[in-house]
Amino acid sequence: MAFDFAPLWISLKTTLVSTVIVFFLGIGVAQWVINLPPRAKTVLDAIFTFPMILPPTVLGFFLLLLLGSNSPVGQLLKALDLKVIFSWWATVIAGSVVAFPLMYRTARGAFEQIDRTVIDVARTLGLSQRKIFTKILLPLSLPGLMAGTALSFSRTLGEFGATLMIAGNIPKKTQTIPLAIFFAVEGGDMKTALVWVALIMLLSLLSMVLQSLWSSRSQATASRRS
Amino acid sequence: MxxxxxxxxxxxxxxxxxxxxxxxxxxxxxxxxxxxxxxxxxxxxxxxxxxxxxxxxxxxxxxxxxxxxxxxxxxxxxxxxxxxxxxxxxxxxxxxxxxxxxxxxxxxxxxxxxxxxxxxxxxxxxxxxxxxxxxxxxxxxxxxxxxxxxxxxxxxxxxxxxxxxxxxxxxxxxxxxxxxxxxxxxxxxxxxxxxxxxxxxxxxxxxxxxxxxxxxxxxxxxxxTAKLLGLRNYSEATRVGEHVIMVPKWGCYLECGGKEKVSHVGIRPQHILMSPSPGINGFGCEIVQVLEDRFTATVFFRLLSQAREFLLQAVMDKTRLEYIRNSSQPLYACFPPERLLLF
Structure with a gap:
């Protein structure tokens, strides 16, 4: 029997889509929270960080409650004739939810380490909010944002618990590499499991090498400036 | 603008x-x-x-x-x-x-x-x-x-x-x-x-x-305001005559015109003159401490007449400091009337 590579493509697709979603969402939310009054900031910060400290299975359980057919959201999805639970999109939702706190927190940290007076002076110079964001905030926080992206990528790639809870283990549909490994081992197919383990290690290694190449390049840029 | x-x-x-x-x-x-x-x-x-x-x-x-x-x-x-x-x-x-x-x-x-x-x-x-x-x-x-x-x-x-x-x-x-x-x-x-x-x-x-x-x-x-603007010597004072005020803490009467109701008097360190001869508003004094800069010196002194222990200060250039240090005469601190600040 030919080796089934479906889990690889599903994993890659899920991870890439989740990372893109989390990238924009994390930056947007971080930017929004930073400019809130202190109290609202503390509360929202706790809420957005919460998925990070919950066990993935618990997170999956809550997502199941939220998206299941008995919840308002589930009813809405049903009315729109959208089936999310146990579809491929469920893997993306699980991946995004577990990776979001990582991106959000690193983005927030990256924005907060920027000297406040630099933003203030940009405003007095007449720069629009949009220009301040693209020309000053983004370039100055880029190393942090990239680190957050790499973290999110690795986290989503390895996601298991929440995915299993809301997406299940449907071959060629929702079975990602971590699920494939678990069920191969469970079925006593050590050979298949080993292939997947090797592949996922390779992917993780690759993302690490890319990240360190990029950071050494940005360090070179930084040293040109100092 | x-x-x-x-x-x-x-x-x-x-x-x-x-x-x-x-x-x-x-x-x-x-x-x-x-x-x-x-x-x-x-x-x-x-x-x-x-x-x-x-x-x-x-x-x-x-x-x-x-x-x-x-x-x-x-x-x-x-x-x-x-x-x-x-x-x-x-x-x-x-x-x-x-x-x-x-x-x-x-x-x-x-x-x-x-x-x-x-x-x-x-x-x-x-x-x-x-x-x-x-x-x-x-x-x-x-x-x-x-x-x-x-x-x-x-x-x-x-x-x-x-x-x-x-x-x-x-x-x-x-x-x-x-x-x-x-x-x-x-x-x-x-x-x-x-x-x-x-x-x-x-x-x-x-x-x-x-x-x-x-x-x-x-x-x-x-x-x-005067204190924030660098006034160092000041004390309570009351007017006792048309041209005289009394400064209890400094233990002296100062000759000066100006406003009638006076609660405090002050003088900048740069405006106090120290000399071996008593001039107008001159009082015997002794130097307690000197803070020397490159070209000027801040002299901390007390009036012989003052009752309580606290220091007044005067700023002068170094040649002046040498001069008063080398003189064997008794030393006087003079408060020029036109330099006194009344509050």
Whole structure:
């Protein structure tokens, strides 16, 4: 029997889509929270960080409650004739939810380490909010944002618990590499499991090498400036 | 240029309350750190929001709490020079200046002009971290003027510079800013005096005085202001005759005219004369301690007549110090009547 590579493509697709979603969402939310009054900031910060400290299975359980057919959201999805639970999109939702706190927190940290007076002076110079964001905030926080992206990528790639809870283990549909490994081992197919383990290690290694190449390049840029 | 400010803002330790007008002149706000002077500048620039009041610049209402107006900083056209200059670290000198040009301006010729005025030629492609403090300040000033502000605010502009460089920049600044009037915040009295026509004294969020610099230093309106402006010798006093006041703590009567109701008298250390011969208002004294600078000395002394133990101080040049030290005569401290400040 030919080796089934479906889990690889599903994993890659899920991870890439989740990372893109989390990238924009994390930056947007971080930017929004930073400019809130202190109290609202503390509360929202706790809420957005919460998925990070919950066990993935618990997170999956809550997502199941939220998206299941008995919840308002589930009813809405049903009315729109959208089936999310146990579809491929469920893997993306699980991946995004577990990776979001990582991106959000690193983005927030990256924005907060920027000297406040630099933003203030940009405003007095007449720069629009949009220009301040693209020309000053983004370039100055880029190393942090990239680190957050790499973290999110690795986290989503390895996601298991929440995915299993809301997406299940449907071959060629929702079975990602971590699920494939678990069920191969469970079925006593050590050979298949080993292939997947090797592949996922390779992917993780690759993302690490890319990240360190990029950071050494940005360090070179930084040293040109100092 | 005309600026009207009348604002109130609740801060953690006190309420800030300032009101003043500024028209074709340079003004300094002088006060100890944490007195609310920087917050005042930030309110004018729009970086901070006052609780109440009104700010009007050249007939444009920038802030009016009653009418709910609060123009954002990017539309105020108020330049702000930060203490640390706040240059964009990822941009070269030219990029730092270039980003501030308003749309539709002739950027190329204006850039050349600014590079020339602020002596930045050769540094165009440098990043801020490579520049010296003075160069960074010139870039920040050029960038501020590139945005064509209607008013320039300077927040402790020289505190990051030292020695000779500070003096050079103090000398050059008015010319560099050209026709732009500025409102400067500082805690340095000499700086305020050198660089502005009028000075506002502020402490604990309240305006204590606002006047022409000469008037403010020659005749401070009250004792608190005088103390903030460097008055070191002061004491309670009462008028006992038309030309005489009594100073119990100093144990002496001083000859002086002036106002009728007197609660305190003061004299600047620079105005006390020490000499081996008693002059008018001269009293025997003994030197307790001397603080020597390179060219001047601060002499701490007590009057022989004074009852309680505390020190007065006088500042004199070193030759004078040598002279009185070498004289074997008894020493006198003289308080020239025209130099006495009465409160």
């Amino acid at each position: 005309k600026l009207t400010v009348n604002i109130e803002k609740r801060l953690s330790r006190f309420n800030l309350k300032v009101h003043f007008e500024m028209e074709q002149e340079n003004i300094s706000i002088l006060g100890p750190s944490g007195s609310g002077k920087s917050v005042t500048l930030k309110c004018i620039a729009g970086i901070e929001k006052p609780d109440r009041g009104r700010i009007v610049l050249n007939d444009r209402v920038l802030f009016d709490s009653e009418r709910g107006i609060n123009v954002p900083p990017e539309q105020r056209r108020v330049g702000y020079l930060f203490q640390n200059y706040a240059l964009f670290p990822h941009m070269t000198v030219v990029e730092n200046i270039g980003i501030a040009f308003p749309p539709h301006s002739n950027t190329k010729s204006r850039m050349d002009e600014l590079i020339d005025i602020f002596q930045l030629d050769g540094l165009e492609a440098s990043y801020p971290r490579r520049l010296s403090g003075g160069e960074q300040q010139r870039v920040a000033l050029a960038r501020m003027l590139a945005a064509e502000p209607e008013l320039v605010l300077l927040d402790e502009p020289f505190s990051a510079l030292d020695g000779i460089l500070r003096e050079q920049m103090q000398l050059k600044l008015p010319a560099l800013l050209g026709s732009n009037n500025y409102l400067m915040v500082t805690h340095d009295m000499d700086e305020a005096y050198r660089l502005s026509e009028k000075i506002m004294v502020i402490d604990g969020g309240s305006m204590l005085a606002f006047d022409a610099r000469e008037k403010l230093f020659d005749a401070p309106p009250d004792l608190l």
